[in-house]
Amino acid sequence: MTVIDLLIMIIVVTILVTIALGVMTYIAYKLRLARRPSQYANETSTAQYFVLHEPADLSEASEADAT
Amino acid sequence: MPVARNRALISIFVIAAVVSASALFIYWAVHSPLQVQRFLVRLVLISLIIFLAILFIRYFALLWFGYLQHTEKTIRGRGASDFAPPVTVIVPAYNEARLLDDAIAALLALDYPTYEVIIVDDGSTDNTATVARRWEGRHGNAAVRVLTKANGGKATALNTGIAHARYAFVLCMDADSWIEPQTLHAVMPHFIDPSVGAVAGNVKIANRDHWLTRLQALEYIEGLNMPRRAQGFIGAVNIVPGPVGVFRIEALEEVGGYDIDTFAEDADLTLKLISAGWKIIYEDSAVTWTQGPTNVLDLIQQRYRWTRGILQAIGKRKQILLRPFPDFPLWLSAIEMTFEGILWPVLNVYAHLFFAVVALVYGMGELLLYWWILLTLLDLVVALITVSMEEESLSLVPYAIIYRFFFILFLDVTKTFAAIEEALNLGMDWGKLRRIAFAPAAEDGSQ
Numbered sequence: 001m002t003v004i005d006l007l008i009m010i011i012v013v014t015i016l017v018t019i020a021l022g023v024m025t026y027i028a029y030k031l032r033l034a035r036r037p038s039q040y041a042n043e044t045s046t047a048q049y050f051v052l053h054e055p056a057d058l059s060e061a062s063e064a065d066a067t
Numbered sequence: 068m069p070v071a072r073n074r075a076l077i078s079i080f081v082i083a084a085v086v087s088a089s090a091l092f093i094y095w096a097v098h099s100p101l102q103v104q105r106f107l108v109r110l111v112l113i114s115l116i117i118f119l120a121i122l123f124i125r126y127f128a129l130l131w132f133g134y135l136q137h138t139e140k141t142i143r144g145r146g147a148s149d150f151a152p153p154v155t156v157i158v159p160a161y162n163e164a165r166l167l168d169d170a171i172a173a174l175l176a177l178d179y180p181t182y183e184v185i186i187v188d189d190g191s192t193d194n195t196a197t198v199a200r201r202w203e204g205r206h207g208n209a210a211v212r213v214l215t216k217a218n219g220g221k222a223t224a225l226n227t228g229i230a231h232a233r234y235a236f237v238l239c240m241d242a243d244s245w246i247e248p249q250t251l252h253a254v255m256p257h258f259i260d261p262s263v264g265a266v267a268g269n270v271k272i273a274n275r276d277h278w279l280t281r282l283q284a285l286e287y288i289e290g291l292n293m294p295r296r297a298q299g300f301i302g303a304v305n306i307v308p309g310p311v312g313v314f315r316i317e318a319l320e321e322v323g324g325y326d327i328d329t330f331a332e333d334a335d336l337t338l339k340l341i342s343a344g345w346k347i348i349y350e351d352s353a354v355t356w357t358q359g360p361t362n363v364l365d366l367i368q369q370r371y372r373w374t375r376g377i378l379q380a381i382g383k384r385k386q387i388l389l390r391p392f393p394d395f396p397l398w399l400s401a402i403e404m405t406f407e408g409i410l411w412p413v414l415n416v417y418a419h420l421f422f423a424v425v426a427l428v429y430g431m432g433e434l435l436l437y438w439w440i441l442l443t444l445l446d447l448v449v450a451l452i453t454v455s456m457e458e459e460s461l462s463l464v465p466y467a468i469i470y471r472f473f474f475i476l477f478l479d480v481t482k483t484f485a486a487i488e489e490a491l492n493l494g495m496d497w498g499k500l501r502r503i504a505f506a507p508a509a510e511d512g513s514q
Contacts, residue, residue, distance in 0.1 A: 008432035011439050011472070015423040018473050019416060022480025023086060027079060029367045029481075034075030 331376025
């Protein structure tokens, strides 16, 4: 085996191993995600900021005032 | 079944489908009739030439425009103006108790006449709010305020800070970043031009005591800052980075602040500002040091989020891709984002796989070897130029040898899957990176 053949072998193996490592690491990342709880478990799709908030006790108080 | 497990299973199914399809294609190519194989060999040669042409054109365009930006800056001089209006610095923080002290201490050391710091605790579950409150009050030229809110993500925390800002300019940053003292002085003179809506700073990796973070340090210089420098010259900066971006409040109000429907709020906001006609500038002497992930899975998580976030930002403006006029800078930014976000990573992975298989099956190894040598030399030259432009340590240059053939290829696999998942509209979480406390100032950085 010549030096050129050896270099070619190193490059080809490096490319294939890197891609395989990339795929395996991605799977490991996905498995890690699956093991921990979702950060936004309630899956809200609406904005939590700039949303008008009306405290419940305030509306109850105004109803009480009205009566 | 929990949502996270369901998503992981779907993702793994997608990975299996992509890998199987690729393997089947390779098997078919190897066992196909001779005529088909001849055709494939020709296809390899043409692909190789096209791939190399794209790579060379991309590299030389970025280097040339980057060089012009650097020269223009050198001729004009650095920060010679006295323009220093008061600035509000916004620090969104979610579970950043370990790093917040360093970030605030660096902010209070800013060399600037008048500024306020607003720390927005985004419903942290650790003692972030307690750490932040210790700094409340006046410190020389700066006043520190702390706001707390229910957890809603970084974009909502930034919007909260913007809504409470007292001054006409805001610096948005990350709580895990550390701003250099001269940053505001370097940035603010750009706002003398009333058409400038934002200035993007120069982000660098602070923790360089690990091979993975040293590779990221080179990547930030060569892969992120060099394109941004080139974009700055042609007036098409497409991302004002999260760790350091200064905005005119008027511009933010016009576009409605940060949207909460993408995972790359910085890219999304930048596109909104460009759409509204605001100019975006790059300032390389506005340096911020940030923490690079030291764990491979954390790095993958970060890049996955970046890729999907950028694709979400582009997805909101798909129609722009087909309309170069009348808004050419916006079109150019969107095209560049699409190219870097989807096309290049996918092309890179498949080109490498294709060439490796062809070298093995058809004995075209020598071609692959010369290609590798050429690319490595190119990478070394580019690393040398960009590292010199950034006045960084030359010790990062040798990392260019493994930069493309390992690091970039490895990350591009994740970007490819992230792009496929985004195309399939699979759900995702923000994810929180694990951070360590700040290392002392980068050992090999000259700054």
